[in-house]
Amino acid sequence: MGNHFQISLLPTLFVFENFEAWFPGSAWTDAGSSAEISEEAGGLLVTVKMVEKTGHRKWTKFCPQCGKTTDELIDSVCKECFRAGIKLIDPERMMVTLSVCKHCGSYFKGREETSIEDAAVDSVTKELKRRYGAEIEVEALECDLSADSATVALDVRAKLKGVAIEQSGEIEVNFKSGICERCNRIASGYYAAIVQIRAEDRYPTDEEIANAEKIAYSALEDQEFISKELELKEGLDIYVSSMECGRRISRWIVAKLGGTVSESSKLYGRKDGRNTYRVTFSVRLPGFKQGAVLRIGNRLISVQRVLKGKGIECVDVNTNERVLLRKEETKKVRLETTRLTQ
Numbered sequence: 499m500g501n502h503f504q505i506s507l508l509p510t511l512f513v514f515e516n517f518e519a520w521f522p523g524s525a526w527t528d529a530g531s532s533a534e535i536s537e538e539a540g541g542l543l544v545t546v547k548m549v550e551k552t553g554h555r556k557w558t559k560f561c562p563q564c565g566k567t568t569d570e571l572i573d574s575v576c577k578e579c580f581r582a583g584i585k586l587i588d589p590e591r592m593m594v595t596l597s598v599c600k601h602c603g604s605y606f607k608g609r610e611e612t613s614i615e616d617a618a619v620d621s622v623t624k625e626l627k628r629r630y631g632a633e634i635e636v637e638a639l640e641c642d643l644s645a646d647s648a649t650v651a652l653d654v655r656a657k658l659k660g661v662a663i664e665q666s667g668e669i670e671v672n673f674k675s676g677i678c679e680r681c682n683r684i685a686s687g688y689y690a691a692i693v694q695i696r697a698e699d700r701y702p703t704d705e706e707i708a709n710a711e712k713i714a715y716s717a718l719e720d721q722e723f724i725s726k727e728l729e730l731k732e733g734l735d736i737y738v739s740s741m742e743c744g745r746r747i748s749r750w751i752v753a754k755l756g757g758t759v760s761e762s763s764k765l766y767g768r769k770d771g772r773n774t775y776r777v778t779f780s781v782r783l784p785g786f787k788q789g790a791v792l793r794i795g796n797r798l799i800s801v802q803r804v805l806k807g808k809g810i811e812c813v814d815v816n817t818n819e820r821v822l823l824r825k826e827e828t829k830k831v832r833l834e835t836t837r838l839t840q
């Protein structure tokens with residue numbers, strides 16, 4: 499057919515250049531006076547320059563990986579090939595180890611309590627930020643728990659070099675046994691505050707102590723704990739994990755049982771260059787007031803007089819017999835009328 503091909507092969511990266519000359523009146527050209535020449539080149543990092551039949555020049559690019567024509571190349575490949583080359587969830591390199599407290603069963607990492615899902619999300623987010631330093635959004639979809647590990651299904655959305663990529667997959671969370679910060683502190687008897695429960699001119703009754711104890715436990719939040727309770731003849735000392743928790747407990751007790759609370763703090767030591775204090779919350783339940791009716795055993799007695807620091811003078815409601823209760827005997831009393839104690 500009279501075609502002439504000249505091909506030069508040179509050892510290098512994949513790159514090509516192709517020139518074609520079409521004479522007027524041949525199969526792909528109109529009749530005319532001059533030959534049409536087209537030039538094409540491609541390969542790694544090469545931009546193709548095409549001469550169209552009309553004579554307009556147009557620049558296009560194509561992906562060396564899949565051959566597709568594209569407007570933009572990201573890391574020298576098309577968007578799709580770039581996306582396909584990114585592995586956002588990499589189970590081999592994204593293994594998570596999480597501690598499980600052998601006392602309370604809580605999951606923790608370092609000193610922080612966490613959940614399996616949060617630990618997986620955190621770890622993958624950190625690894626991807628380290629790798630790509632980009633906008634990353636990781637979401638845990640499902641968690642499949644077994645004895646010493648869990649499988650967490652994740653969905654990851656990222657924007658890398660302007661390309662939005664969404665992928666999902668699973669990673670493994672392995673458990674190791676340990677003791678959490680809270681259990682560790684409880685075991686070592688740690689406390690930051692003491693709530694002292696006393697009563698005005700009497701001893702708190704057994705019933706009040708039981709109630710105060712119940713209130714104290716119900717006032718505890720997440721990480722807070724009571725490390726020790728000390729029963730004394732004059733009342734109860736509750737050792738608690740934080741000042742906030744001590745304050746809350748004492749306020750709740752006063753709100754329920756009446757009385758007042760005062761705070762005092764004592765320098766305890768230094769930690770991380772700062773003074774640390776231990777705070778004492780002194781709860782003072784109200785004294786018995788004249789006219790209050792009390793039950794002791796199966797007797798009903800009415801308070802006649804409060805003997806400062808000594809006890810109370812009462813009278814048996816049924817027999818009119820005089821009854822003297824020493825301060826320490828007031829523990830056994832049950833209050834029949836609360837109205838008159840304030």
Ligand SMILES: [Zn+2]
Nearest residue numbers: 561564576579
């Ligand atoms: Zn491609």
Ligand SMILES: [Zn+2]
Nearest residue numbers: 599602678681
């Ligand atoms: Zn624990």
